[in-house]
Amino acid sequence: MAKQIEAPRRAPLSRGRVLRAAVALADVGGIESLSMRKLAEDLGVVPMALYKHVANKEELLDGMIDVVVGEIDPPATGTEWKSAVRQRVLSARQALLRHPWASFVIESKKTPTPMVLEYMDSMIGLFRAGGFSVNLTHHVMHVIGSRVMGFTQELFNDSRTVDPEVQAVMMRELGPKFPNVLAIAMAASHEGESVVGQGCDDQFEFEFALDLLLDGFERLRQEERARETAS
Amino acid sequence: MAKQIEAPRRAPLSRGRVLRAAVALADVGGIESLSMRKLAEDLGVVPMALYKHVANKEELLDGMIDVVVGEIDPPATGTEWKSAVRQRVLSARQALLRHPWASFVIESKKTPTPMVLEYMDSMIGLFRAGGFSVNLTHHVMHVIGSRVMGFTQELFNDSRTVDPEVQAVMMRELGPKFPNVLAIAMAASHEGESVVGQGCDDQFEFEFALDLLLDGFERLRQEERARETAS
DNA sequence: ACCTGAACACCGTTCAAGT
DNA sequence: ACCTGAACACCGTTCAAGT
Numbered sequence: 276m277a278k279q280i281e282a283p284r285r286a287p288l289s290r291g292r293v294l295r296a297a298v299a300l301a302d303v304g305g306i307e308s309l310s311m312r313k314l315a316e317d318l319g320v321v322p323m324a325l326y327k328h329v330a331n332k333e334e335l336l337d338g339m340i341d342v343v344v345g346e347i348d349p350p351a352t353g354t355e356w357k358s359a360v361r362q363r364v365l366s367a368r369q370a371l372l373r374h375p376w377a378s379f380v381i382e383s384k385k386t387p388t389p390m391v392l393e394y395m396d397s398m399i400g401l402f403r404a405g406g407f408s409v410n411l412t413h414h415v416m417h418v419i420g421s422r423v424m425g426f427t428q429e430l431f432n433d434s435r436t437v438d439p440e441v442q443a444v445m446m447r448e449l450g451p452k453f454p455n456v457l458a459i460a461m462a463a464s465h466e467g468e469s470v471v472g473q474g475c476d477d478q479f480e481f482e483f484a485l486d487l488l489l490d491g492f493e494r495l496r497q498e499e500r501a502r503e504t505a506s
Numbered sequence: 507m508a509k510q511i512e513a514p515r516r517a518p519l520s521r522g523r524v525l526r527a528a529v530a531l532a533d534v535g536g537i538e539s540l541s542m543r544k545l546a547e548d549l550g551v552v553p554m555a556l557y558k559h560v561a562n563k564e565e566l567l568d569g570m571i572d573v574v575v576g577e578i579d580p581p582a583t584g585t586e587w588k589s590a591v592r593q594r595v596l597s598a599r600q601a602l603l604r605h606p607w608a609s610f611v612i613e614s615k616k617t618p619t620p621m622v623l624e625y626m627d628s629m630i631g632l633f634r635a636g637g638f639s640v641n642l643t644h645h646v647m648h649v650i651g652s653r654v655m656g657f658t659q660e661l662f663n664d665s666r667t668v669d670p671e672v673q674a675v676m677m678r679e680l681g682p683k684f685p686n687v688l689a690i691a692m693a694a695s696h697e698g699e700s701v702v703g704q705g706c707d708d709q710f711e712f713e714f715a716l717d718l719l720l721d722g723f724e725r726l727r728q729e730e731r732a733r734e735t736a737s
Numbered sequence: 738a739c740c741t742g743a744a745c746a747c748c749g750t751t752c753a754a755g756t
Numbered sequence: 757a758c759c760t761g762a763a764c765a766c767c768g769t770t771c772a773a774g775t
Contacts, residue, residue: 311749323750323760332749382613382659392684395661399686409693416690417711418718421659428613428652428659430626453623455630459647462640480648487649487726491718542768554741554769563768 288320290328294338298374301339306376311335336380341390343377346370347425350397356405357489363398364485367425378426391424398423407492411499415492422485519551521559525569529605532570537607542566567611572621574608577601578656581628587636588720594629595716598656609657622655629654638723642730646723653716 296318301309311332315322329335348366351359371377381391395416402412421427449457463475527549532540542563546553560566579597582590602608612622626647633643652658680688694706 310747312747321760326750327759379614381661383610387661389683391661392680392687396684396686399690403686409689412686413690413694413706414711414714417658417706418715420715421661422651424661427648430612430618430622430652430655449623452620453627455627455634455643456623458640459630459644463644475644475648480645483645484649484651487719487722491722495718541766543766552741557769558740 288318288324288328290338293318293325293328293335294342297335298339298342301376302374306380309376337384337388340377340381340384340388343370343374344388344390344394346373347394350401356401356407357493359401359405360398361485361489363401364419364423364425365482367394367423368481369425371425378421378424381424382421395423402492405496406500407496408499411495415488415495418491419488422481422488427481427484519549519555519559521569524549524556524559524566525573528566528570529573532607533605537611540607568615568619571608571612571615571619574601574605575619575621575625577604578625581632587632587638588724590632590636591629592716592720594632595650595654595656596713598625598654599712600656602656609652609655612655613652626654633723636727637731638727639730642726646719646726649722650719653712653719658712658715 293314297309297314300314300317311325312322314335315325318325325335329338347370348363350363354362381387387395399412399416402415403409407415416423446457446461449460524545528540528545531545531548542556543553545566546556549556556566560569578601579594581594585593612618618626630643630647633646634640638646647654677688677692
């Protein structure tokens with residue numbers, strides 16, 4: 276029967292608390308469920324109170340990105356460039372998987388946040404330390420693109436578990452019009468000889484792509500060095 | 507002094523006219539300027555009239571994507587897989603460049619539209635015809651990712667023209683914190699020996715990346731065929 | 738039956754009034 | 757000086773009233 280009139284104000288609202296609450300909200304409800312008003316409610320605060328800590332929603336999103344980027348492991352030291360890049364990218368991927376909204380928000384920005392820029396800078400540094408010229412580093416950064424942050428646009432999502440019934444429907448519906456897509460979807464769900472299809476293995480595909488790129492980069496690097504020593 | 511009471515109703519509003527108007531609106535004002543209400547106004551129509559032709563905004567966006575995808579050239583016939591894929595991807599890129607909002611909208615969809623699926627299906631067909639197995643095709647489609655549609659996430663946009671003064675400011679501001687990013691930005695703007703930096707050449711970078719991937723695919727394809735004939 | 742104005746349930750953000 | 761309720765200028769979409 277305690278009186279409930281004065282709800283205990285947890286902590287005195289700070290930028291950090293606002294950002295963490297926003298990340299949590301987007302994690303559970305998706306980015307489209309994040310509004311200034313809803314966030315304020317979550318924090319037990321009037322909407323306008325948020326504007327003391329973030330200038331506007333844009334800046335809130337910037338801050339949220341930085342929270343995610345902050346979760347990426349620092350680069351390994353003392354390893355050769357390829358595994359250093361590989362490890363860091365895969366660590367970024369883990370952070371991004373924890374916050375599925377983040378890749379979309381990062382892309383939607385026209386200018387990267389300072390922390391993203393810092394991450395990129397250190398990644399460039401790994402290539403430079405590995406003996407890549409400035410120009411070649413520039414090119415490979417473009418090639419690796421968003422994958423350097425640990426994500427790729429999945430234009431077609433075949434990683435969901437498909438139960439046999441749905442599969443049969445897909446067969447009938449999509450089969451005639453998209454036979455090639457169907458063939459891949461079917462093959463993917465039977466791969467790995469699990470009883471029922473579990474869709475394709477995103478982690479495998481990501482690493483497959485990453486390694487193909489890194490191998491290509493290695494070749495370019497060697498060609499460049501050969502050209503240098505030849506002249 | 508003509509009477510203006512009855513504005514001439516151009517055409518009797520159709521799904522096609524709605525979609526084309528929406529595309530035009532997004533082309534000039536950006537996707538964030540596209541609202542059902544503004545679109546209706548552009549068409550000289552009450553907002554609710556749109557809902558006769560599209561179920562909701564989601565479906566409007568789907569239709570807009572299909573307009574863009576419809577601009578992509580059909581695949582060349584009678585050429586080997588690599589140049590067929592290359593040509594088609596570069597044609598997709600041209601379409602996407604004409605509608606800068608499109609890549610973002612395409613990504614934002616969780617399921618591809620039928621026309622996107624059809625495009626993917628025909629692209630898969632090109633690989634299959636080139637002798638790639640179903641599984642290898644699956645992998646390379648993941649590797650090529652969004653680039654197959656002609657776009658990549660640019661996490662850092664160094665393609666803008668930078669005048670020397672801005673460059674000097676960048677040098678001072680970014681230099682200490684992001685030396686590696688700066689080095690690349692500087693180098694990119696001096697490349698091609700134009701007098702003033704024009705930023706990096708996006709078309710070159712896109713083709714560089716695409717060709718690196720295609721060469722990698724070629725190698726994988728040959729390895730696979732060698733494995734087949736060996737067994 | 739079709740069309741459409743008003744209304745509903747939201748937004749992000751401004752601003753002036755309250756303390 | 758700080759805080760905040762109300763208001764503003766938008767959204768997408770429902771719905772009932774008008775023809």
